[in-house]
Amino acid sequence: MQWGLKNRLSRIFNPETGRTVMLAVDHGYFLGPTRKLEDPRATITPLLPYADALMLTRGILRNCVDPEGAIPTVLRVSGGASIIGPSLAAEGLTTSFEEAIRLNVSAVTMSIFVGTEHERETLLNLSKLVDKGEKYGIPVLAVTAVGKELEKRDARFLSLCCRIAAELGSHYVKTYYCDDFEKVVESCPVPIVIAGGPQLDTFKDTLQLAHDAISKGARGVDMGRNIWQSDHPVAALRAVRGVVQENMKVNEAFELFESLSKG
Numbered sequence: 001m002q003w004g005l006k007n008r009l010s011r012i013f014n015p016e017t018g019r020t021v022m023l024a025v026d027h028g029y030f031l032g033p034t035r036k037l038e039d040p041r042a043t044i045t046p047l048l049p050y051a052d053a054l055m056l057t058r059g060i061l062r063n064c065v066d067p068e069g070a071i072p073t074v075l076r077v078s079g080g081a082s083i084i085g086p087s088l089a090a091e092g093l094t095t096s097f098e099e100a101i102r103l104n105v106s107a108v109t110m111s112i113f114v115g116t117e118h119e120r121e122t123l124l125n126l127s128k129l130v131d132k133g134e135k136y137g138i139p140v141l142a143v144t145a146v147g148k149e150l151e152k153r154d155a156r157f158l159s160l161c162c163r164i165a166a167e168l169g170s171h172y173v174k175t176y177y178c179d180d181f182e183k184v185v186e187s188c189p190v191p192i193v194i195a196g197g198p199q200l201d202t203f204k205d206t207l208q209l210a211h212d213a214i215s216k217g218a219r220g221v222d223m224g225r226n227i228w229q230s231d232h233p234v235a236a237l238r239a240v241r242g243v244v245q246e247n248m249k250v251n252e253a254f255e256l257f258e259s260l261s262k263g
């Protein structure tokens, strides 16, 4: 792997642990002002010290994150569909590598929609993105999106999606945790990080999800709603960080969450 790619990846994945805690705040690109992300700057700012990288669009980066900050960014470069439109899968590429370089990003990311009518388009866009990423030394993160069909999140489907993303050259892949998750990891030759999905019933469930994913080979998380929709987002992120970066057990991380929530 070329130096620039490696260098950027090492800003996202802590070289000491090989893991990452990415904070996903890109939801507005198809959901608009999502609950508790209505004012992105207010949501994001207190969380910055505890995230290894931020995943977001250029609009939120430019307007809601100070350029003086040192946080590595993963720029979402796909979009073009909305939650009320005909198909969430109808995404195209929304910006260029010139823009990614201007914004000094550490990686770019886009969603692929395997098994949908837009499969071909999104997979070919991923290949084009990887070609350019290799040219400029910018890693590409593929997101195995499921749109509104959350029930699609099983090991067979996610293994197919992750493997295709890796075959097309993605440098790492974001997917969902599922039963038999180790099979998804084993059949994907590049690192996998997991999304959190919609807010779970309890925060302990979030910690369990992160713990199970890491113990079955995930190299980190790229979580959004289960962090910033929490009543205690900073405590939530610090506890997830404890699991991912400090090998905390679920109960230990939950105790940390509770003590920070009271503080």
Ligand code: 5RP
Binding pocket: 024, 025, 026, 027, 055, 111, 143, 145, 195, 196, 197, 198, 222, 223, 224, 225, 226
């Ligand atoms: C949407 C995304 C989101 O960033 C992703 O789903 C992570 O956030 P959450 O943990 O809220 O699911 O990539 O396609």
